[in-house]
Amino acid sequence: MIKNIILMGPPGAGKGTLAKQLLAAYPFTHISTGDMFREAIKAGSELGKLAKSLIDDGHLVPDEVTIALVKERLSRDDCANGFILDGFPRTLPQAKALEKIAEEISRPIEIVVNLDCDTNELIRRISGRRVCRSCGAPYHIETKIPQIEGVCDICGGPLYQRKDDNEESLKVRLGHYVHDTKPLLDFYRERNLIKNFDASGGYEQIFDQVFAYLNK
Numbered sequence: 001m002i003k004n005i006i007l008m009g010p011p012g013a014g015k016g017t018l019a020k021q022l023l024a025a026y027p028f029t030h031i032s033t034g035d036m037f038r039e040a041i042k043a044g045s046e047l048g049k050l051a052k053s054l055i056d057d058g059h060l061v062p063d064e065v066t067i068a069l070v071k072e073r074l075s076r077d078d079c080a081n082g083f084i085l086d087g088f089p090r091t092l093p094q095a096k097a098l099e100k101i102a103e104e105i106s107r108p109i110e111i112v113v114n115l116d117c118d119t120n121e122l123i124r125r126i127s128g129r130r131v132c133r134s135c136g137a138p139y140h141i142e143t144k145i146p147q148i149e150g151v152c153d154i155c156g157g158p159l160y161q162r163k164d165d166n167e168e169s170l171k172v173r174l175g176h177y178v179h180d181t182k183p184l185l186d187f188y189r190e191r192n193l194i195k196n197f198d199a200s201g202g203y204e205q206i207f208d209q210v211f212a213y214l215n216k
């Protein structure tokens with residue numbers, strides 16, 4: 001059974017949905033760097049204090065600090081049954097550091113699940129997204145239509161389109177994504193860890209394929 005996973009894929013490919021489905025089916029721990037920072041800052045650990053002072057001063061958290069936090073997080077007991085890394089690594093130095101950490105703690109990365117998705121399909125998904133201003137519930141003008149147009153089914157709040165959820169912004173984000181992740185994909189391809197899944201179909205379909213692959 002494969003259990004130590006990195007999730008990769010462009011915005012709109014369905015990474016978040018896939019992560020939720022995997023977490024419901026397996027005893028994996030979800031590791032997102034955002035949550036990790038918030039938790040370390042709240043706990044007041046040395047690394048948390050350092051990260052907080054950098055963020056408060058408007059600096060980016062340097063790789064060394066992020067990597068030290070990832071090492072501490074992946075070493076914990078709840079990662080013994082597997083983990084899903086989401087949003088890390090983002091850069092080649094981070095990927096190299098992660099490889100070293102994973103080896104040191106004997107929890108090697110076993111697969112990089114890469115969601116491939118047709119650009120037009122990503123545009124269709126993202127430009128059709130609407131969000132409830134009151135409760136944050138997600139909608140879509142074609143695939144998840146509210147009962148009353150522009151009104152949240154759950155709380156009656158007004159639906160709106162996020163500023164970034166338009167074709168122009170998405171094309172810019174996708175350009176950055178492709179540019180930033182290419183070296184990472186090459187790095188993992190050389191190590192034979194990449195497994196591509198076509199995410200242009202439905203979410204169910206990807207989940208079944210990933211599920212079958214992990215159980216091999």
Ligand SMILES: [Zn+2]
Nearest residue numbers: 132135152155
């Ligand atoms: Zn709502």
